[in-house]
Amino acid sequence: MQNIIEFIQKTFKSNKFIPLHEPRFIGNEKEYLNKCIDSTFVSSVGEYVDKFEEEFAKKVGSKYAIATVNGTSALHISLLLANVTENDEVITQALTFIATCNAISYIKSKPIFVDVDKDTMGMSPDSLKNFLEKNCEIKDSKCINKSTKKIIKACVPMHTFGHSCRIDEIKSICDEWKISLVEDAAESLGSFYKKQHTGTFGDLGAFSFNGNKIITSGGGGVIVTDDEKLARRAKYLTTTAKVPHPFEYIHDEIGFNYRMPNLNAALLVAQLENLDFFIKRKKELANKYKEFFKDNNDVNFVEEPKNSNSNYWLQAVLLKDSSNRDGFLEFMNKNGVMTRPIWKLMNELEMFKDSQSSTLENSKYLEQHIVNIPSSVIL
Numbered sequence: 001m002q003n004i005i006e007f008i009q010k011t012f013k014s015n016k017f018i019p020l021h022e023p024r025f026i027g028n029e030k031e032y033l034n035k036c037i038d039s040t041f042v043s044s045v046g047e048y049v050d051k052f053e054e055e056f057a058k059k060v061g062s063k064y065a066i067a068t069v070n071g072t073s074a075l076h077i078s079l080l081l082a083n084v085t086e087n088d089e090v091i092t093q094a095l096t097f098i099a100t101c102n103a104i105s106y107i108k109s110k111p112i113f114v115d116v117d118k119d120t121m122g123m124s125p126d127s128l129k130n131f132l133e134k135n136c137e138i139k140d141s142k143c144i145n146k147s148t149k150k151i152i153k154a155c156v157p158m159h160t161f162g163h164s165c166r167i168d169e170i171k172s173i174c175d176e177w178k179i180s181l182v183e184d185a186a187e188s189l190g191s192f193y194k195k196q197h198t199g200t201f202g203d204l205g206a207f208s209f210n211g212n213k214i215i216t217s218g219g220g221g222v223i224v225t226d227d228e229k230l231a232r233r234a235k236y237l238t239t240t241a242k243v244p245h246p247f248e249y250i251h252d253e254i255g256f257n258y259r260m261p262n263l264n265a266a267l268l269v270a271q272l273e274n275l276d277f278f279i280k281r282k283k284e285l286a287n288k289y290k291e292f293f294k295d296n297n298d299v300n301f302v303e304e305p306k307n308s309n310s311n312y313w314l315q316a317v318l319l320k321d322s323s324n325r326d327g328f329l330e331f332m333n334k335n336g337v338m339t340r341p342i343w344k345l346m347n348e349l350e351m352f353k354d355s356q357s358s359t360l361e362n363s364k365y366l367e368q369h370i371v372n373i374p375s376s377v378i379l
Ligand SMILES: *Cc1c(COP(=O)(O)O)cnc(C)c1O
Pocket: 070, 071, 072, 073, 096, 097, 099, 100, 158, 184, 186, 187, 207, 208, 209, 210, 219, 220, 221
């Protein structure tokens, strides 16, 4: 294991603590922030928020983009736009970051957990299909869960660490079963599946710009969609459900104060300009790791799955023997190389332990074997 430490220190040109993921501010960040402050438009109205939405939609190839305060709020609003209510259920994957399930829970809807694929670490279309065929029926163009009698309104797959799941197959299954597809693309900006950008396959897609993501606005998120009505409603719900009027405050629904401030957008516009460079460097790092771990019998580097052109946001290894995991984590962290296990399965957390789930063989396997290693852009 000492050789892994030495390799990572050499690669990151550092003998000090090497974090998992640091942001990089090497472009126009300070210039735009200064301009933003000078303009006094630092809050929820301003040219950078509008500019960001325009540039982002162009970048991922969607018709509309609506900026939000974070990725969780982008997911929350996306689920509301998919008409999810507290009486409904939402299918997601057991192996994901908590935010996916928090958003489902804000509406008081119930999550159902299906398995992931071993190679993509994202939702398995086979597991999804199997769950639906075993447990559900279509009535009046709605997907009914036979055991709870509730409607399954939405499905939220997630593109883990920037590797895309088999999203085209998931989309076909959702179409067949009359379920809205909301993609949690929080980790996959710059990742493509069969040449189409992740987050644009579903009715709605949500991205995050938290400090640890591939580009950051400090905190921030965005919703993408090709549906003009959904886009207009997304903007309206994230801006306190205010009816357009030159001076009156008229709100005709409970809305949210979820709009990304201009200050954050100024930072983000500059970050977006460097996205391609960041991804290029991440792929170079992935190649270095791949080469280094090639002959290692205990540790396998996780490569992009078939049909995925990944952003390699967080690099990961798969430990052959799960009994070595905690020892590996302890040794690395003690020696200044930050490593972290993948998430605990959602169905094992206190809040979701009574949720319905399919068999979760792959999720359990990955939970025990996957570890993230330093992934920052090297300058
Ligand atoms: C980061 C992340 C989110 C949430 O984003 P925030 O901006 O932190 O609210 C949602 N889902 C996944 C999978 C994430 O990694």
